Amino acid sequence: MSFFGFGTKRILGLDIGSFALKIVELKAKKKGKEVVHELVALGYEPVPYQSIVEGSIMDSAAVAESIQHIFYESKVKTNNVSFGVSGSSVIVKKIEVQKLSPSEMHEHILWEARPHIPFTPEEVNIDYEILDQSDDQPNMASVILAAVKKEKLNDYLNVFDISQKKVEMVDLESFAVLNSVLKNYEMYKDRTIAIINIGASITNVVISKRGSPVFVRDIALGGNQFTDLIQKELNLKYEKAESVKKGRQVDGVSPAAVKPVVNLIFGELKNEVKKTFEFYRSNTMEGRIDNILLSGGTANLDSILDLFSQEFDIPFEIVNPFNNIEINEKKFDLNFISEMAPVFNVAMGLALRAVGDEK
Ligand SMILES: Nc1ncnc2c1ncn2[C@@H]1O[C@H](COP(=O)(O)OP(=O)(O)OP(=O)(O)O)[C@@H](O)[C@H]1O
Ligand SMILES: [Mg+2]
Numbered sequence: 001m002s003f004f005g006f007g008t009k010r011i012l013g014l015d016i017g018s019f020a021l022k023i024v025e026l027k028a029k030k031k032g033k034e035v036v037h038e039l040v041a042l043g044y045e046p047v048p049y050q051s052i053v054e055g056s057i058m059d060s061a062a063v064a065e066s067i068q069h070i071f072y073e074s075k076v077k078t079n080n081v082s083f084g085v086s087g088s089s090v091i092v093k094k095i096e097v098q099k100l101s102p103s104e105m106h107e108h109i110l111w112e113a114r115p116h117i118p119f120t121p122e123e124v125n126i127d128y129e130i131l132d133q134s135d136d137q138p139n140m141a142s143v144i145l146a147a148v149k150k151e152k153l154n155d156y157l158n159v160f161d162i163s164q165k166k167v168e169m170v171d172l173e174s175f176a177v178l179n180s181v182l183k184n185y186e187m188y189k190d191r192t193i194a195i196i197n198i199g200a201s202i203t204n205v206v207i208s209k210r211g212s213p214v215f216v217r218d219i220a221l222g223g224n225q226f227t228d229l230i231q232k233e234l235n236l237k238y239e240k241a242e243s244v245k246k247g248r249q250v251d252g253v254s255p256a257a258v259k260p261v262v263n264l265i266f267g268e269l270k271n272e273v274k275k276t277f278e279f280y281r282s283n284t285m286e287g288r289i290d291n292i293l294l295s296g297g298t299a300n301l302d303s304i305l306d307l308f309s310q311e312f313d314i315p316f317e318i319v320n321p322f323n324n325i326e327i328n329e330k331k332f333d334l335n336f337i338s339e340m341a342p343v344f345n346v347a348m349g350l351a352l353r354a355v356g357d358e359k
Helices: 060-073 102-116 150-162 173-184 186-190 223-234 238-245 255-283 304-311 334-354
Strands: 012-016 020-031 034-046 080-085 090-098 124-133 140-149 166-172 192-198 203-209 212-219 291-295 316-318
Touching (some): 012 060, 012 173, 012 334, 020 060, 020 334, 034 334, 080 173, 080 334, 090 102, 102 124, 102 140, 124 150, 140 166, 140 212, 150 166, 166 173, 166 334, 173 186, 173 192, 173 203, 173 291, 192 255, 203 255, 212 255, 223 238, 223 255, 238 255, 255 304, 291 334, 304 316
Parallel strands (some): 012 080, 080 166, 291 316
Antiparallel strands (some): 012 020, 020 034, 090 140, 124 140, 192 203
């Protein structure tokens, strides 16, 4: 098992969100010299309320049941899974290490990683990827470290055990969204981009320069905060607040009353994103971000484009993770896919990595 890696067998991407599970299964085909990906299976399944909280599994039996259900409903062709982790039990850091011979590099990186990870080596699984060598120091290499708490990983593995699925690969959600964007939009491989994946409880921010992740942060804010405040301020039940947030008509609720509540939470999210950008800028010599890409369920918020354009001076767009994927119109509901597209960004990135593509 690895955070990174290349699969050879059939594996699907399963995004275990606290709001919904998402499945993407792909098939890689050769078309001339190019490899194209075709959609084999797609699934979406809401998760029972509070069975996952901020990336931690609270009710294993309920999550396992949802996994079995989504597998059954989406008519997948394999039981082999790649899933992603995120949140406070995950640490991602970019470090510079001295370049040694390939045989010495592994031990060297693990040693250099120690001071950067605030847990004992026994508490975490560590993985890393060696990026391009340092621009200005030829004897140094940039390494992106990823550590996840074993306790958290074991909770997930336990759920897969109960639901009788085989875990072939574990990735970071942030790396999955980046992988999906780069595979679907070739042009972003040459730029510095920030992907903001706004889910229900977590917003993953990943900054990538010329196709490699250089900065990752998970913010504990998302769609839940919008719903919670709408519920409180307008005195509504959860389901009604969710509907109102999604722009649906609800008796006795005027859209004018919803707007300031949405704006307030967006303000908090925006502040955190701006802080993240500032941190990135102050830690790198060249902090320019060329494009912002938005995904996750909360990217479907009606006012999201207006809100982003008011606050950020950087061109942005909503990610379509099916942009470069072949879809058989007879097998899949294109309306559903186009409506839900940004929600599948994590699952798509997991699936793309799993079919043996480059990162
Ligand atoms: N049309 C919409 N307008 C506003 N919000 C929406 C819309 N559709 C979905 N959402 C919100 O998106 C969130 C779910 O997004 P997503 O599926 O990306 O989260 P998740 O991956 O399950 O959660 P997390 O990763 O944060 O644990 C929910 O808060 C939901 O209310
Ligand atoms: Mg998510």
